[in-house]
Amino acid sequence: MRSKSPLITGPQCAAKMRSLKKTYKNVKDHNNKSGNDRRKWLFYEKMDTIFQSKAWASPVAVASSSGVSSQRSQETESEVSSESSSSRKTKENMASLLKKRLQQKKEEEEARAKRHKERMEMDEKMLALLSKLVEKK
Numbered sequence: 001m002r003s004k005s006p007l008i009t010g011p012q013c014a015a016k017m018r019s020l021k022k023t024y025k026n027v028k029d030h031n032n033k034s035g036n037d038r039r040k041w042l043f044y045e046k047m048d049t050i051f052q053s054k055a056w057a058s059p060v061a062v063a064s065s066s067g068v069s070s071q072r073s074q075e076t077e078s079e080v081s082s083e084s085s086s087s088r089k090t091k092e093n094m095a096s097l098l099k100k101r102l103q104q105k106k107e108e109e110e111a112r113a114k115r116h117k118e119r120m121e122m123d124e125k126m127l128a129l130l131s132k133l134v135e136k137k
Contacts, residue, residue, distance in 0.1 A: 024051055 024047040030039045041047075051057040 020047060021051065024048070025057065028057065 020043065023041060024044065027039050027041045027044055028048075030036055
């Protein structure tokens, strides 16, 4: 006896999953934007339990020109403490890099000023020579 359920092929199943992922991501992104009203979807909760731990569903950070970045909403305390210690190291690294860059900038500025002074001295010597040439004629 044959079952009454329809035959579903592998590609059909894959296409359906892609569609569900896309819809889930669209709803999640829409709901995470400030100022947007909440979008509802019948399967959101079920898809959220499946996809919430996936990197593509909730990236740690997003590069954006709008200045808005998103972070994972659920972090364990160990992650928070490790992030705070790493952020301290990052701040220290940033401070040392900033000091190095400021020193480089200062050296570049001094070199530029020295070149300018040398150029001005050369111009004065040229003017003096030209003046002598004009006086001789």
